[in-house]
Amino acid sequence: MRDLLPDDAATRDHVLSAITGVYRQFGYQRIETPALEDIARLRSGEGADNEKLIYEVLRRGLPPVIEEGTELASLVDLGLRYDLTVPLTRFYANNQAQLPTPFRSLQVGPVWRAERPQKGRYRQFYQCDIDMIGEPSVLAEGELIEATVAALSAIGLDEVTVRLSDRRFLSELAAAAGIPAENSAGFFVVLDKLDKIGWDGVRTELAGLGLTPGQVDAATERIAALTDLTSAKLADVVTDALPGLRPEVIEDLAATAAVLDGLGMSWAFDPTLVRGMGYYTGQIFEISSPGSASSIAGGGRYDNLIGRWLGRGVPACGFSIGFERIVDLLGNPVSREALAVLTEPGVAVADALAVARELRQGGRVVEVIGRSGKLGNQLKRLEAAGFTAWLSLREDGPVEERPLHT
Amino acid sequence: MRDLLPDDAATRDHVLSAITGVYRQFGYQRIETPALEDIARLRSGEGADNEKLIYEVLRRGLPPVIEEGTELASLVDLGLRYDLTVPLTRFYANNQAQLPTPFRSLQVGPVWRAERPQKGRYRQFYQCDIDMIGEPSVLAEGELIEATVAALSAIGLDEVTVRLSDRRFLSELAAAAGIPAENSAGFFVVLDKLDKIGWDGVRTELAGLGLTPGQVDAATERIAALTDLTSAKLADVVTDALPGLRPEVIEDLAATAAVLDGLGMSWAFDPTLVRGMGYYTGQIFEISSPGSASSIAGGGRYDNLIGRWLGRGVPACGFSIGFERIVDLLGNPVSREALAVLTEPGVAVADALAVARELRQGGRVVEVIGRSGKLGNQLKRLEAAGFTAWLSLREDGPVEERPLHT
Numbered sequence: 068m069r070d071l072l073p074d075d076a077a078t079r080d081h082v083l084s085a086i087t088g089v090y091r092q093f094g095y096q097r098i099e100t101p102a103l104e105d106i107a108r109l110r111s112g113e114g115a116d117n118e119k120l121i122y123e124v125l126r127r128g129l130p131p132v133i134e135e136g137t138e139l140a141s142l143v144d145l146g147l148r149y150d151l152t153v154p155l156t157r158f159y160a161n162n163q164a165q166l167p168t169p170f171r172s173l174q175v176g177p178v179w180r181a182e183r184p185q186k187g188r189y190r191q192f193y194q195c196d197i198d199m200i201g202e203p204s205v206l207a208e209g210e211l212i213e214a215t216v217a218a219l220s221a222i223g224l225d226e227v228t229v230r231l232s233d234r235r236f237l238s239e240l241a242a243a244a245g246i247p248a249e250n251s252a253g254f255f256v257v258l259d260k261l262d263k264i265g266w267d268g269v270r271t272e273l274a275g276l277g278l279t280p281g282q283v284d285a286a287t288e289r290i291a292a293l294t295d296l297t298s299a300k301l302a303d304v305v306t307d308a309l310p311g312l313r314p315e316v317i318e319d320l321a322a323t324a325a326v327l328d329g330l331g332m333s334w335a336f337d338p339t340l341v342r343g344m345g346y347y348t349g350q351i352f353e354i355s356s357p358g359s360a361s362s363i364a365g366g367g368r369y370d371n372l373i374g375r376w377l378g379r380g381v382p383a384c385g386f387s388i389g390f391e392r393i394v395d396l397l398g399n400p401v402s403r404e405a406l407a408v409l410t411e412p413g414v415a416v417a418d419a420l421a422v423a424r425e426l427r428q429g430g431r432v433v434e435v436i437g438r439s440g441k442l443g444n445q446l447k448r449l450e451a452a453g454f455t456a457w458l459s460l461r462e463d464g465p466v467e468e469r470p471l472h473t
Numbered sequence: 474m475r476d477l478l479p480d481d482a483a484t485r486d487h488v489l490s491a492i493t494g495v496y497r498q499f500g501y502q503r504i505e506t507p508a509l510e511d512i513a514r515l516r517s518g519e520g521a522d523n524e525k526l527i528y529e530v531l532r533r534g535l536p537p538v539i540e541e542g543t544e545l546a547s548l549v550d551l552g553l554r555y556d557l558t559v560p561l562t563r564f565y566a567n568n569q570a571q572l573p574t575p576f577r578s579l580q581v582g583p584v585w586r587a588e589r590p591q592k593g594r595y596r597q598f599y600q601c602d603i604d605m606i607g608e609p610s611v612l613a614e615g616e617l618i619e620a621t622v623a624a625l626s627a628i629g630l631d632e633v634t635v636r637l638s639d640r641r642f643l644s645e646l647a648a649a650a651g652i653p654a655e656n657s658a659g660f661f662v663v664l665d666k667l668d669k670i671g672w673d674g675v676r677t678e679l680a681g682l683g684l685t686p687g688q689v690d691a692a693t694e695r696i697a698a699l700t701d702l703t704s705a706k707l708a709d710v711v712t713d714a715l716p717g718l719r720p721e722v723i724e725d726l727a728a729t730a731a732v733l734d735g736l737g738m739s740w741a742f743d744p745t746l747v748r749g750m751g752y753y754t755g756q757i758f759e760i761s762s763p764g765s766a767s768s769i770a771g772g773g774r775y776d777n778l779i780g781r782w783l784g785r786g787v788p789a790c791g792f793s794i795g796f797e798r799i800v801d802l803l804g805n806p807v808s809r810e811a812l813a814v815l816t817e818p819g820v821a822v823a824d825a826l827a828v829a830r831e832l833r834q835g836g837r838v839v840e841v842i843g844r845s846g847k848l849g850n851q852l853k854r855l856e857a858a859g860f861t862a863w864l865s866l867r868e869d870g871p872v873e874e875r876p877l878h879t
Contacts, residue, residue: 068509070564072571073502080503092833094811094840096479097486101597102508102553102583103474103528122509123531125549127587133548135541142539142548143531147508158476165478167858171840177508181533191507206841209822213830325823405500416615417731424619427498434500434577435612452573 068191074453077403079193079394082222083175086195086388089218093210095173095197100154102177103145108157110146113346113372117149120180147179151196152346152372152385159200160376169202175390189391198385200373205319207384208350208368209326215354215364215386216332222397224363227354229327229334234347234367235316239309240338244286245278252345259341293338298324301336323350346372352386358396364388405432406468407449407457412438414462422465446471474597480859483809485599485800488628489581492601492794495624499616501579501603506560508583509551514563516552519752519778523555526586553585557602558752558778558791565606566782575608581796595797604791606779611725613790614756614774615732621760621770621792622738628803630769633762635733635740640753640773641722645715646744650692651684658751664696665747699744704730707742729756752778758792764802770794811838812874813855813863818844820868828871852877 071079087097103124110118124145133142148154151174159166174196182188197214199207212229219227234255241254257272264272266287273283289308296304302321305312320336327334342351342365349368356363366386374381406426410419419435426433438459439445449457450471458468477485493503509530516524530551539548554560557580565572580602588594603620605613618635625633640661647660663678670678672693679689695714702710708727711718726742733740748757748771755774762769772792780787812832816825825841832839844865845851855863856877864874 068507070507070568071505072568073504076503076505092836092838093829094838097482098479099477099482101474101476103585103597122533122551124553125529125531125545127528129545131545133539133543133545135539137539139531139535139537139539139548145528147530162476162478167854169842179509191509202843204822204843206816206822206825206843209826210841213826322822325821326826329823329827410612415731416610416612416728417735419612420615420619420732421735423499430498432498432500435616436575437608437610437612448573 068189075394078397079390082390082394082397083195085221086218087173087175089221090173090197090214093171093197093214093217095171095214097173097175098158099174099176100148100151100158102147102179104148104154104157106143106146109148109153111153111375113156113344113375114149114153115344117180120149120182122147122179122181149180150178151176151194151387152198152344152369155196155198155385156373156375159373159381163377166200168200169207170200172196172198172200174198187395193390195388195390196385198383200381200383202384203370203382205322205326205350207382208319208323208352211366211384211386212323212352212354213326213330215366215388216330218388219354219356219364219393222393224356224393224396227333227356227363229332230337230340230353230355230362231320231323231327231334231350232337232340232352233316233320233350235349236305236309236312236320236338237341239312239316240286240289243289243309243311244273245282246276250276255341258339259343261339290338293336296336298328305336319350342367344369349384356396359392361392362389363392363396403432403453403455405434405454405456407454407471408433408435408460408465409438409445409457410435410460411462414460419460422460474595484803485796488796488800488803489601491627492624493579493581495627496579496603496620499577499620499623501577501620503579503581504564505580505582506554506557506564508553508585510554510560510563512549512552515554515559517559517781519562519750519781520555520559521750523586526588527555528553528585528587555586556584557582557600557793558604558775561602561604561791562779562781565779565787569783572606574606575613576606578602578604578606580604593801599796601794601796602791604789606787606789608790609776609788611728611732611756613788614725614729614758617772617790617792618729618758618760619732619736621772621794622736624794625760625762625770625799628799630762630799630802633739633760633769635738635758635760636743636746636768637726637729637733637740637756637758638743638746639722639726639756641755642711642715642718642726642744643747645718645722646692646695649695649715649717650679651688652682656682661747664745665749667745696744699742702742704734711742725756748773750775755790762802765798767798768795769798769802809838809859809861811840811860811862813860813877814839814841814866814871815844815851815863816841816866817868820866825866828866 109121123143125142126144177191178194179191182190238251241251246254253276257269261269270283293308301324302317306317346369347367348370351367353362354364368384370382373383408423423433423435454471456468456470459466515527529549531548532550583597584600585597644657647657652660659682663675667675676689698714707730708723712723752775753773754776757773759768760770774790776788779789814829829839829841860877862874862876865872
């Protein structure tokens with residue numbers, strides 16, 4: 068966890084304001100859930116490995132000395148959220164009567180994970196999620212991708228690439244490779260490690276799942292055949308490779324492909340794209356950018372999660388921007404225009420404030436600062452603090468404004 | 474703790490944006506500290522009663538069953554912050570080398586207090602604080618009050634009143650009443666209860682502090698004499714009533730009075746204003762508004778707190794807006810202009826998204842929604858969801874836009 072200094076916060080405010088401005092135009096409305104959730108809900112199994120990283124909160128009113136044999140878990144009733152998706156499922160179950168269908172949700176806020184300290188990983192970090200709840204068609208997928216590409220473009224990330232896959236496709240791929248449906252999650256986990264362990268590692272681990280060398284070859288060859296497909300060939304090649312795939316999966320791929328083609332953007336079908344969470348049920352997607360080794364946004368459809376607390380299926384699809392990664396990528400490009408009113412000793416406070424008030428009329432940032440030390444040194448400090456101009460305020464009035472050369 | 478629905482979040486975003494826009498013009502820059510702080514720092518004694526309301530976080534990696542005689546406190550290393558001031562003291566100590574003097578800090582964010590549930594009290598709520606660090610003169614007090622009055626005006630709260638007092642004045646008042654300096658905190662606590670227990674209660678409790686009936690009379694008569702003073706008489710009457718008061722206290726009061734007079738606003742010196750926290754060292758102030766029984770903003774000078782972790786005095790002065798109170802006061806005045814594109818079955822997703830994209834060019838909020846059920850009912854639902862216009866999108870293209878009458 069770390070402090071955000073003024074420059075950090077200004078950059079983040081600028082990025083967030085640009086992203087949320089775009090999302091709002093698509094109809095996404097901001098909601099907010101509390102940072103603390105019931106520990107049982109956080110441990111419901113949908114958080115995968117994140118459930119091991121929960122900051123746990125003690126029940127209130129416990130005695131100062133714990134009885135022998137007390138289980139640690141019995142002392143805890145709340146935890147800090149590790150993502151914005153699990154809280155969203157509770158939010159929707161609690162508030163659905165007051166929400167439209169489809170409901171376009173925008174969430175921006177901190178989440179907490181008790182990670183071991185390492186470079187680029189924070190224990191408190193921001194997530195920025197949009198979700199469309201109640202829309203069964205790939206209108207959701209298409210719009211989420213379009214809106215997120217537009218949001219990234221608004222902050223200057225124009226050269227992005229979208230990668231697309233489908234969990235239903237991956238399940239069929241696993242089945243065709245000889246992996247029974249109930250073990251397909253294991254296949255996903257192995258494939259998801261491709262970036263880290265390479266094809267040799269994937270082959271070894273697939274063999275570990277009980278596949279024969281022939282089955283491993285068949286699976287990896289299928290994946291190779293489905294890589295780098297043009298949009299025009301996608302439907303045919305996927306159908307040929309996996310004849311058992313239901314037609315709607317192909318139709319959905321074609322519809323999303325048409326949206327991506329319509330946007331005139333760089334994209335690819337990626338049969339090795341898995342994404343970590345277990346709850347995805349349909350299309351999954353990621354966005355990458357030249358400056359970043361890992362993806363800068365990711366999401367997908369998860370039709371069985373939102374309805375969990377409602378006892379019925381509720382279609383849903385979400386996209387999450389890796390906010391911290393983007394901020395790191397952009398650096399600190401925001402500067403401010405600020406005028407320093409350097410007040411000489413003897414000037415009455417009310418007079419200094421009145422001069423500054425006048426100067427603020429046009430909307431400028433104006434700070435009143437007491438004169439101290441050598442003028443040259445103070446002007447250098449003002450420059451370093453981001454001031455762009457200054458004027459001297461004496462007992463007989465203000466002296467002409469001058470620029471601070473940077 | 475509660476969820477914020479889209480209307481709630483929109484109102485809060487509107488209010489925050491207006492307030493921070495004003496504060497930024499005065500040169501306040503947003504910073505952010507983590508929600509979690511070391512439990513020892515949160516329990517350092519400056520949080521007064523709030524220290525009893527901390528959400529405590531378990532250490533990570535504890536064994537699942539507690540050993541005999543384990544103290545609860547030994548299981549805890551972090552806590553959720555209960556205000557933004559204690560974290561600010563750590564922030565300044567850690568980061569002062571990178572901060573200008575004076576440093577104008579703006580903090581907006583949630584704090585947590587494990588309060589018993591009651592109407593209008595939340596366990597997670599937002600605070601909005603500005604602080605000027607490193608400015609010893611009442612330039613800080615005057616500007617903080619001016620900026621906060623301007624911020625409240627920007628959200629439509631124009632009819633506010635400022636109440637002003639000074640802890641140095643209150644200490645002298647206590648001394649003059651016969652209370653030794655080391656017990657003046659007790660005097661403040663009693664006077665602070667005036668709203669709740671009335672003058673009779675105050676008299677009884679002052680007697681309980683060991684004052685004779687004559688001393689109690691002298692103290693309350695002094696306070697009565699100092700109530701409802703005009704700005705012109707303030708310095709003279711305070712000097713007469715408390716001849717032992719140091720001249721700079723009077724000068725500071727006169728300087729802040731001149732600022733408030735210069736703003737042409739409603740204000741009063743209030744000898745019964747105390748404010749709860751122990752750390753104030755100079756002027757203290759509150760702002761009240763006709764619609765709210767309690768004050769909507771409060772603050773003061775606290776010269777001994779920021780330097781606590783630095784081993785030296787650092788002058789500081791802060792003002793905190795009661796954000797939740799203000800939002801409750803304003804209601805939900807924000808509405809949105811949104812166009813619904815009602816898409817008939819059979820329209821390709823890519824086409825629907827392209828039509829919406831075109832309509833968004835001018836900056837409008839445009840949502841794509843599938844046609845479903847009876848049109849009249851769907852239009853009613855759209856109205857209820859805040860849409861102001863709609864159009865029908867058919868396979869042969871869009872039909873003319875129409876307003877939704879509300």
